[in-house]
Amino acid sequence: MNSFMIKSYAKINLALHVTGKKKMLHKIESIISFIDLHDLIYLKKIKKKIIK
Numbered sequence: 001m002n003s004f005m006i007k008s009y010a011k012i013n014l015a016l017h018v019t020g021k022k023k024m025l026h027k028i029e030s031i032i033s034f035i036d037l038h039d040l041i042y043l044k045k046i047k048k049k050i051i052k
Contacts, residue, residue, distance in 0.1 A: 003044040010037040 015031040 003042065006041050006043065007038040008041050010035050010039075 011032045011034050013030055013032055015029075017029045018026050019029055020027040
């Protein structure tokens with residue numbers, strides 16, 4: 001199989017709280033809800049090693 005399609009489902013952030021920072025990343029607490037909405041992502045394997 002050289003190509004395939006995946007669904008990338010959406011989510012809604014209901015609450016987001018930054019609690020601190022650790023090196024280059026932020027620590028967060030969040031409440032999310034997944035919904036029945038998605039994008040379609042098409043992937044195809046290529047033979048070239050360098051992409052221009």
